[in-house]
Amino acid sequence: MHVGQTGRGAIEFVKVTKRFGGAVAVDALDLKIPAGTYCCLLGPSGCGKTTSLRMLAGHERQSSGDILLNNSEISGLPPARRGTAMMFQSYALFPHLTCLDNVAFSLRMRGVLKAERHAKAREMLRLVELEALADRLPAQLSGGQQQRVALARALVTNPAALLLDEPLSALDPFLRGRVRAELKRFQRELGITFVHVTHSQDEALALADLVVLMKDGRIEQQGTPFEVFDAPRTAFAARFMGGHNVIRLPEGLIAVRTDRTRLLPPGAGAVPATIRDVEYTGTGYAVTLIGPGREEWTALVDEAALRARPLESGQAVGLGWDREDLRPLAED
Numbered sequence: 001m002h003v004g005q006t007g008r009g010a011i012e013f014v015k016v017t018k019r020f021g022g023a024v025a026v027d028a029l030d031l032k033i034p035a036g037t038y039c040c041l042l043g044p045s046g047c048g049k050t051t052s053l054r055m056l057a058g059h060e061r062q063s064s065g066d067i068l069l070n071n072s073e074i075s076g077l078p079p080a081r082r083g084t085a086m087m088f089q090s091y092a093l094f095p096h097l098t099c100l101d102n103v104a105f106s107l108r109m110r111g112v113l114k115a116e117r118h119a120k121a122r123e124m125l126r127l128v129e130l131e132a133l134a135d136r137l138p139a140q141l142s143g144g145q146q147q148r149v150a151l152a153r154a155l156v157t158n159p160a161a162l163l164l165d166e167p168l169s170a171l172d173p174f175l176r177g178r179v180r181a182e183l184k185r186f187q188r189e190l191g192i193t194f195v196h197v198t199h200s201q202d203e204a205l206a207l208a209d210l211v212v213l214m215k216d217g218r219i220e221q222q223g224t225p226f227e228v229f230d231a232p233r234t235a236f237a238a239r240f241m242g243g244h245n246v247i248r249l250p251e252g253l254i255a256v257r258t259d260r261t262r263l264l265p266p267g268a269g270a271v272p273a274t275i276r277d278v279e280y281t282g283t284g285y286a287v288t289l290i291g292p293g294r295e296e297w298t299a300l301v302d303e304a305a306l307r308a309r310p311l312e313s314g315q316a317v318g319l320g321w322d323r324e325d326l327r328p329l330a331e332d
C-alpha cells in the first residue's frame with residue numbers, strides 16, 4: 001500500500017510490454033504516477049506513449065505486465081469499469097445531441113435515470129462554465145467550447161484518472177494556450193490524476209507535475225519539468241526538450257542551455273564557432289552558430305549585450321559557459 005496519498009488515482013505500470021506482431025511498442029515499462037498528479041507522457045512519434053495510454057484505458061491489452069489503479073490490478077476490466085475516462089484528440093461530440101445530452105451520454109449507457117443524469121451533466125457543465133449553453137448543439141459552439149464539453153463528458157463518470165490523447169493538437173495556438181491553462185485548473189480543482197499524451201515539450205513543461213519522456217517504448221527520463229529540462233541525462237533528452245546545445249568536448253558529451261551559452265572573442269572559451277544568423281526574438285536575439293564539425297548551436301543574447309558587442313554573420317567567436325551550467329550527458 002502507498003501511504004499518505006491525498007489525491008485520487010494512483011497509477012502503476014509494472015513491467016508492461018506491448019508487442020504488435022514481432023514489433024515491441026512498449027518495452028517493460030515501469031512507471032509510478034502518484035495520486036493527484038498531472039503526468040505528461042512525452043516523446044516523438046512512435047515512442048509508445050499512445051499505446052501506453054490505451055492500455056491504461058483498456059482499449060488495448062498488454063502482452064505482459066500489470067497495470068494498477070489505486071493499488072488494484074485493472075487489466076481484466078473493461079474500459080467503463082476501470083475508474084478511468086478518456087478524452088480524445090478530436091472532440092468527437094455527437095452532432096445531433098445537445099451539450100447536456102452529450103455530457104450525460106455515458107450515464108445513459110450505464111442506465112442512470114434521466115433526472116439524475118441531467119443533474120450530474122449540469123454539474124459538469126457548470127464546472128467547465130458552459131451551463132448557459134446546455135441546450136445548444138455542438139455545431140453552435142466554438143472549438144474551445146466543444147473541447148470543454150468533451151472534458152465535461154469525460155469527467156461525468158467521476159473517474160479517478162482522466163486520460164487525454166493530444167487534447168490540444170486540433171486547436172489554434174491562441175485557444176491552445178487558453179485550454180491548456182483550463183486543463184491545469186480543472187486537474188487541481190478535481191484532485192484526480194491526469195495522464196496527458198503529447199509530443200510537445202512546451203505543453204509538458206507548462207502542465208506537468210511529472211514529465212515522462214519516452215523513446216523506443218522505454219522511459220528515457222522522468223522528473224519534474226525543471227529536472228527534465230534543466231538536467232537532461234542524454235543527448236536525446238537535451239535535443240527533444242530543446243533549449244540546449246549538445247557539444248562534444250575532449251572529456252565527453254555535454255549539454256549547456258542556450259540561455260547560458262556565452263559568446264566570447266575567438267580563441268576564448270571551450271569551443272570555436274562561426275555565427276550564421278542573428279535573429280531578433282522580441283525579448284532578445286537568437287544567434288545561430290556553426291561548430292568546427294558543422295554542428296548547429298544557438299546562443300540567446302539579450303539586447304544590452306548585443307549593443308555592447310555587435311554580432312554579425314560570418315564572425316568567429318568562442319563559446320563559453322559557467323562551470324555550474326555544464327551538464328555531462330550519458331552517451332546514447
Ligand SMILES: Nc1ncnc2c1ncn2[C@@H]1O[C@H](COP(=O)(O)OP(=O)(O)OP(=O)(O)O)[C@@H](O)[C@H]1O
Pocket residue numbers: 020024025043044045046047048049050051052199
Ligand atoms: N494497432 C497497431 N498495430 C501495429 N503496430 C502498432 C499499432 N499501434 C501502434 N503500433 C506501433 O507501435 C509503436 C508505438 O505507437 P504509439 O502510437 O504508441 O506511438 P506514439 O508515441 O503515441 O506516436 P504518435 O505520437 O505518432 O501517436 C509504433 O511503432 C506504432 O507503429
